[in-house]
Amino acid sequence: MAETKSVIGTQNKKGQIYTDTWKMMNEAPRTPSFFTGSEVIKEAIRRASCDVMIAYPITPQSEAAALIGELFAEGYIGDYFRGESEFAVMSQCAGAAFGGARVFTTTAGPGTMRAMENFPMWSGARLPIQMIVTCRGINSPLSIQPDTLEIAYLLNTGMLVWHAETAQDFFDWILKGYMVSEEPDVHLPLALCCDGFFVTHTKDVVNLTPADMCLPPYDPYRSPVPCMDMECPPVRMMRDPFVMKSNYISYATHASWQQEIWAAVERSRKHSIHWLNGLIDTENTDADIMIVASGTAVSQGREAIRLLEDEGIRCGLVKVKTIRPWPEEEIREATKNAKHIFVPEFNVTGWLAKEIKATVPNHHRVHAGPHVCGGMTMPPEIIVSEIKTALGMKTFSMAGRGS
């Protein structure tokens, strides 16, 4: 609608060239680099044409937040500051996004929980903020170690929720995430999650796009809701808020508003498939045994498959990339041949297994496990052991070592 000229091919103030995102992500040369996940977040944001990043320290995302401060000092970010708390940060992110900025933030564990009130507000206001969630323990007694329970709390906020396995996923999905969440028919916040420490604090080879290329800037005039200005501040929307009225149409309007948020999540499906090359990745879908996992549990599952192959047991894999939108049809199709579906997870409740049980026919096939939590690692051997036990095969107990 707005008369914006294409900036593709022009330079920003740092000399980076605004590049067609598809070309940048799929055709531009990549440079292998040995980085931690936190450093990869910095490198993605260097190329993301972000207007505002708001930070608050909480392990294990603090390093990434600090590194992005360096980007601000170098002139790659329009504005950067520390909020008073996670709740304040997420509220300030909303303010920046209402004003038409491309916004980025990072959080983790109790910080995610503290800020929770803001997330349905972001979705309801159709703000395409990107938030990195470096998952860690959330309950008392305190733990800063990897644990994915906080993702379960994000699933019904109306945000898009993606779960990265590797630092490479992280680099690519930060950039692609803006392309999906800023589509006018989507225009929702994205929680891009990873397993804290396992991804943020370990080094891996990551193929980076050229540092002199960057995303086209966000165009707030494509927003499905009016951009905030002096004529249309959010408070005017609330002058006669639905909540103050008690009649059918006020309730129906609010209900329709909620439905529209979830309709937008549905619409993100098409764009996510386009940018992520599908909502899931699969291997050996003709196998009787399937492992379905997200995050670093996928890596452990892959290694378990290799160990099982050494014993002549064939096993397939489904890597779930997006939790919202939920790849219902894809998972049903990928597991249709499976007699057993194992769901290894780094949390105590098994939220992913519950989603899968609600998705596949004959859900008695789903084995919710193995689970670890509170920072425990998940040796591939315990996945192997879980599978062999379910198959009635002799196995060993890692916990049985020692005197």
Next chain:
Amino acid sequence: MTDYRVLPGPEHFLPPAAASMGIRLPNPGEAHINGVIASEEKAYEEAARQFLMAKVPTIFPGPLVLWAWNEKAAKKATAIRHLFNTLKECVQPGQKPMLIPMPDYRPKYPKINPEVEINPNHPNLTIWHNKIDCCVFVGVHCHQANLSLKIIRGGTSCYTIAMCAQAGHEDAMLSFRDASVEKIMKLADTIKRLKGTVQPRLSAKNGASN
């Protein structure tokens, strides 16, 4: 694939968003009719037919075209006025084309004046009051358009059309996407071309059902 179709209501106490029922938006160069992807050519003809059949065909322009905040908006507004004038020229006696703006998205309490405006939070009031049985949304922000279209589908039998500048609307019975001055003019041309070929449903119950 889904069996769900986006049809005139009244559909339900709280009808679902069409996207949640599996209806997908058209790709560039396409449109949808009742939730089924169709060519734009077919959509122009169907939209024109619906307008020519309606007793009270109505255009609802939104804030994106009500103010000349850029040159393109001003041109679109001119095209919409042309569409309205074309409609008035092409209808038969007994048909009553209307042009009712949606100037403001804030809920209007205690009472909206449905003769002069429509509001996305209670659009059915304007549909009912004016007995509108076919309408087109143009220049309305997508979120507000979807709210309106779904509420209209829930409580009225009005046939809804969206001339969307972005990706289109599943909650309309017919939707164009990437709407431009040219597309608005082409709809006007199609109405002119089909003039006299469509019988208006003047005797039938109109859109102000329930």
